[in-house]
Amino acid sequence: xxxxxxxxxxxxxxxxxxxxxxxxxxxxxxxxxxxxxxxxxxxxxxxxxxxxxxxxxxxxxxxxxxxxxxxxxxxxxxxxxxxxxxxxxxxxxxxxxxxxxxxxxxxxxxxxxxxxxxxxxxxxxxxxxxxxxxxxxxxxxxxxxxxxxxxxxxxxxxxxxxxxxxxxxxxxxxxxxxxxxxxxxxxxxxxxxxxxxxxxxxxxxxxxxxxxxxxxxxxxxxxxxxxxxxxxxxxxxxxxxxxxxxxxxxxxxxxxxxxxxxxxxxxxxxxxxxxxxxxxxxxxxxxxxxxxxxxxxxxxxxxxxxxxxxxxxxxxxxxxxxxxxxxxxxxxxxxxxxxxxxxxxxxxxxxxxxxxxxxxxxxxxxxxxxxxxxxxxxxxxxxxxxxxxxxxxxxxxxxxxxxxxxxxxxxxxxxxxxxxxxxxxxxxxxxxxxxxxxxxxxxxxxxxxxxxxxxxxxxxxxxxxxxxxx
Amino acid sequence: xxxxxxxxxxxxxxxxxxxxxxxxxxxxxxxxxxxxxxxxxxxxxxxxxxxxxxxxxxxxxxxxxxxxxxxxxxxxxxxxxxxxxxxxxxxxxxxxxxxxxxxxxxxxxxxxxxxxxxxxxxxxxxxxxxxxxxxxxxxxxxxxxxxxxxxxxxxxxxxxxxxxxxxxxxxxxxxxxxxxxxxxxxxxxxxxxxxxxxxxxxxxxxxxxxxxxxxxxxxxxxxxxxxxxxxxxxxxxxxxxxxxxxxxxxxxxxxxxxxxxxxxxxxxxxxxxxxxxxxxxxxxxxxxxxxxxxxxxxxxxxxxxxxxxxxxxxxxxxxxxxxxxxxxxxxxxxxxxxxxxxxxxxxxxxxxxxxxxxxxxxxxxxxxxxxxxxxxxxxxxxxxxxxxxxxxxxxxxxxxxxxxxxxxxxxxxxxxxxxxxxxxxxxxxxxxxxxxxxxxxxxxxxxxxxxxxxxxxxxxxxxxxxxxxxxxxxxxxxxxxxxxxxxxxxxxxxxxxxxxxx
Numbered sequence: 001x002x003x004x005x006x007x008x009x010x011x012x013x014x015x016x017x018x019x020x021x022x023x024x025x026x027x028x029x030x031x032x033x034x035x036x037x038x039x040x041x042x043x044x045x046x047x048x049x050x051x052x053x054x055x056x057x058x059x060x061x062x063x064x065x066x067x068x069x070x071x072x073x074x075x076x077x078x079x080x081x082x083x084x085x086x087x088x089x090x091x092x093x094x095x096x097x098x099x100x101x102x103x104x105x106x107x108x109x110x111x112x113x114x115x116x117x118x119x120x121x122x123x124x125x126x127x128x129x130x131x132x133x134x135x136x137x138x139x140x141x142x143x144x145x146x147x148x149x150x151x152x153x154x155x156x157x158x159x160x161x162x163x164x165x166x167x168x169x170x171x172x173x174x175x176x177x178x179x180x181x182x183x184x185x186x187x188x189x190x191x192x193x194x195x196x197x198x199x200x201x202x203x204x205x206x207x208x209x210x211x212x213x214x215x216x217x218x219x220x221x222x223x224x225x226x227x228x229x230x231x232x233x234x235x236x237x238x239x240x241x242x243x244x245x246x247x248x249x250x251x252x253x254x255x256x257x258x259x260x261x262x263x264x265x266x267x268x269x270x271x272x273x274x275x276x277x278x279x280x281x282x283x284x285x286x287x288x289x290x291x292x293x294x295x296x297x298x299x300x301x302x303x304x305x306x307x308x309x310x311x312x313x314x315x316x317x318x319x320x321x322x323x324x325x326x327x328x329x330x331x332x333x334x335x336x337x338x339x340x341x342x343x344x345x346x347x348x349x350x351x352x353x354x355x356x357x358x359x360x361x362x363x364x365x366x367x368x369x370x371x372x373x374x375x376x377x378x379x380x381x382x383x384x385x386x387x388x389x390x391x392x393x394x395x396x397x398x399x400x401x402x403x404x405x406x407x408x409x410x411x412x413x414x415x416x417x418x419x420x421x422x423x424x425x426x427x428x429x430x431x432x433x434x435x436x437x438x439x440x441x442x443x444x445x446x447x448x449x450x451x452x453x454x455x456x457x458x459x460x461x462x463x464x465x466x467x468x469x470x
Numbered sequence: 471x472x473x474x475x476x477x478x479x480x481x482x483x484x485x486x487x488x489x490x491x492x493x494x495x496x497x498x499x500x501x502x503x504x505x506x507x508x509x510x511x512x513x514x515x516x517x518x519x520x521x522x523x524x525x526x527x528x529x530x531x532x533x534x535x536x537x538x539x540x541x542x543x544x545x546x547x548x549x550x551x552x553x554x555x556x557x558x559x560x561x562x563x564x565x566x567x568x569x570x571x572x573x574x575x576x577x578x579x580x581x582x583x584x585x586x587x588x589x590x591x592x593x594x595x596x597x598x599x600x601x602x603x604x605x606x607x608x609x610x611x612x613x614x615x616x617x618x619x620x621x622x623x624x625x626x627x628x629x630x631x632x633x634x635x636x637x638x639x640x641x642x643x644x645x646x647x648x649x650x651x652x653x654x655x656x657x658x659x660x661x662x663x664x665x666x667x668x669x670x671x672x673x674x675x676x677x678x679x680x681x682x683x684x685x686x687x688x689x690x691x692x693x694x695x696x697x698x699x700x701x702x703x704x705x706x707x708x709x710x711x712x713x714x715x716x717x718x719x720x721x722x723x724x725x726x727x728x729x730x731x732x733x734x735x736x737x738x739x740x741x742x743x744x745x746x747x748x749x750x751x752x753x754x755x756x757x758x759x760x761x762x763x764x765x766x767x768x769x770x771x772x773x774x775x776x777x778x779x780x781x782x783x784x785x786x787x788x789x790x791x792x793x794x795x796x797x798x799x800x801x802x803x804x805x806x807x808x809x810x811x812x813x814x815x816x817x818x819x820x821x822x823x824x825x826x827x828x829x830x831x832x833x834x835x836x837x838x839x840x841x842x843x844x845x846x847x848x849x850x851x852x853x854x855x856x857x858x859x860x861x862x863x864x865x866x867x868x869x870x871x872x873x874x875x876x877x878x879x880x881x882x883x884x885x886x887x888x889x890x891x892x893x894x895x896x897x898x899x900x901x902x903x904x905x906x907x908x909x910x911x912x913x914x915x916x917x918x919x920x921x922x923x924x925x926x927x928x929x930x931x932x933x934x935x936x937x938x939x940x941x942x943x944x945x946x947x948x949x950x951x952x953x954x955x956x957x958x959x960x961x962x963x964x965x966x967x968x969x970x971x972x
Binding site for chain 2: 054058062065079080083084086087090091092094095098099102
């Protein structure tokens with residue numbers, strides 16, 4: 001059987017499976033990618049951006065503390081106070097420098113970066129200078145202009161620290177807005193991915209439904225149709241058969257062909273059976289029932305009949321001579337003709353058989369013995385009326401003799417089979433006796449077993465017989 | 471021959487079953503599973519990562535048993551145990567040590583560790599041009615030879631029972647001739663971690679070495695953050711950006727009260743000194759140095775870490791925990807008046823300027839302030855000179871260009887530095903060297919302790935430095951961290967047993 005991958009179920013299954021697989025894989029990949037990108041985003045936010053935000057917030061705090069520490073330095077009255085302030089200031093500025101370096105690394109705006117860096121270095125220089133001046137002041141070596149410079153520097157430092165704090169505040173604010181923006185972006189992305197996910201899930205669902213529907217239509221329904229067609233009392237191959245090229249259509253055609261062959265076989269067998277049955281019960285030459293059938297049918301009739309029956313035996317007169325003289329073919333023809341005339345003389349339901357070479361038997365319901373005699377005499381006459389030219393110049397006639405017996409009452413014997421058989425053979429025996437007598441009396445006549453030979457047309461009978469002998 | 475058998479030093483928590491459970495739990499990816507990294511804060515950034523080339527203890531602190539390993543080790547229980555040497559034996563005359571080395575060890579670059587690389591490492595320590603900070607420990611070595619692929623013999627001039635201890639020092643770790651030149655910045659050792667990244671001034675990152683010969687450590691990654699400022703330390707701790715601080719600081723006390731931190735002990739002998747340049751006037755005068763010893767109010771100074779810490783005062787370069795300790799705390803009692811007298815005797819004018827160089831540590835900043843006050847009380851005009859660690863190592867330690875500096879010596883048993891020529895103290899006294907020779911040649915513990923006592927007395931007598939106190943050694947660590955090597959006397963932060971309990 002040819003496989004077509006274009007339209008076959010296999011191809012369709014592969015196709016549908018692939019579609020579902022692609023959708024599932026796509027869904028998985030999309031989800032993985034989504035989760036991955038979200039993960040990166042969140043990670044970015046949590047680590048880098050969050051840290052930057054923290055750093056800038058820390059920087060604001062630390063730069064603010066510079067203001068008070070600067071004031072502490074400016075107000076120092078002894079070296080311990082001065083050094084303490086310096087230690088704290090150095091510590092803070094070092095930390096601030098480190099933090100800003102990290103923070104500014106990611107900043108593209110050079111102007112702002114350099115502004116921060118300038119402010120810082122100026123602050124550090126000023127602190128250093130202020131420290132030296134304060135030391136001088138504590139040691140009592142400060143000149144009036146030094147004192148003025150101290151005041152100026154203190155003011156400038158406060159301003160610088162304040163400016164740094166403001167710049168850091170700006171960073172903190174921009175970090176915050178950057179994070180808010182990121183968070184919004186994250187939200188948008190999550191929403192978009194959600195939409196995509198829902199869409200894809202819907203596609204997957206539809207694909208699954210379509211697959212189910214297709215399967216129902218292309219496989220289940222059709223198989224059920226085939227099944228119901230096969231289950232029907234009268235299986236019609238045309239109902240089983242389906243159009244198409246797929247495996248089910250091919251299967252249906254195979255099945256239909258099989259059913260057709262079964263049906264052909266069946267009818268053939270029926271015919272043969274009929275023929276065999278006919279052959280078993282009929283004589284092929286005359287088409288009449290044979291002896292076996294006759295007995296069976298006669299039995300049935302005797303058993304079932306409530307009316308009187310007539311049993312008759314007929315024998316074609318001088319048949320052997322016809323055979324010898326004109327050959328078997330003519331003999332057969334004569335037999336067939338006699339059978340035809342016998343058949344047409346009787347009713348369809350009457351039982352008629354060829355029970356020997358040229359011997360016939362009949363059993364039939366009759367009202368009276370006279371009716372029997374009359375009926376068979378008519379048949380005898382119709383046989384005797386037969387004319388045939390076996391060869392040019394020769395005219396063949398034939399006669400038939402009948403022995404008839406009349407069963408007045410059949411009901412006595414109906415109960416026992418043996419009695420029936422006995423009744424039939426008795427009747428046949430009687431008919432045979434009568435036939436014998438008919439032959440003996442000169443043939444071409446109907447003899448009843450209980451009466452003298454009887455003929456409605458004696459002359460005709462005798463003549464005909466003589467002719468037949470010639 | 472005496473045999474020294476290696477002690478089984480596997481901590482109970484590292485048996486295969488536990489490892490299995492660990493892996494199983496890891497595979498189950500329980501959300502509550504412990505972290506596999508650690509971030510620790512350190513004050514000093516090492517100038518180099520080669521502990522065989524620098525006196526900066528920070529180099530050893532990061533690399534010891536993490537990046538580099540020695541033939542022996544002082545383990546987390548403070549015991550001397552084998553490391554890259556499996557076993558060793560000593561000849562009866564005590565002059566030959568035979569080490570049988572591990573055969574499955576590779577350096578981070580894939581090169582094999584064998585007796586040749588071990589011999590190279592030790593020869594490098596004792597060579598004439600050695601820069602090794604602990605070379606003094608190995609002076610008795612006559613020769614080193616690789617007698618086979620994995621057998622190393624060390625021949626001594628005199629018996630040295632401390633050789634195997636000396637080999638456990640961070641300065642005696644094993645290196646490979648092919649990679650040794652780059653060890654300062656790209657250390658190639660045999661340890662369970664390898665250097666992943668070093669951002670100078672910021673941090674240093676170690677990653678687990680997948681090819682390590684021994685048991686795999688728990689943590690996959692460790693980061694050391696360098697915290698040069700107190701403000702920064704406070705910020706980082708406050709925000710949980712580090713999981714702990716190695717060594718105590720002024721903020722330790724404050725953060726020790728937080729529920730997520732705990733203090734853990736270290737067994738170090740960190741001797742805080744006001745180190746004096748004995749070669750620079752006016753400190754070349756013993757009276758001036760003694761004046762300094764009298765001038766410093768140690769009882770005041772030792773409160774710098776907070777009231778709850780009560781450090782042991784010392785009068786010499788020696789820890790009170792050692793049996794040979796001689797109490798010399800009161801050799802120079804706090805007496806500014808006496809100090810001023812001594813200065814006057816030495817002809818040091820009032821208002822003589824002096825520079826106090828302070829390293830970028832917590833104790834440097836705040837201890838320096840206190841010292842300056844004490845020094846000014848006896849007439850000096852003090853200038854504090856805060857420097858970064860690299861500068862300190864260069865100008866103070868190497869170039870000896872300083873007058874006074876406040877510093878901590880963390881190496882255990884390092885009294886021998888006073889016998890060294892050209893050490894940054896610029897102390898040269900034949901009397902001490904003679905004593906130290908007796909220390910080295912000591913036959914019994916009693917003899918040894920006696921001479922160690924003499925050595926302590928000698929440097930106290932000479933007032934080489936102002937010996938202040940033993941720093942209280944505490945780590946401030948997250949409470950869920952376990953496996954720190956708390957009882958090792960080696961200044962180190964060994965990662966291999968550290969793990970998170972939550």
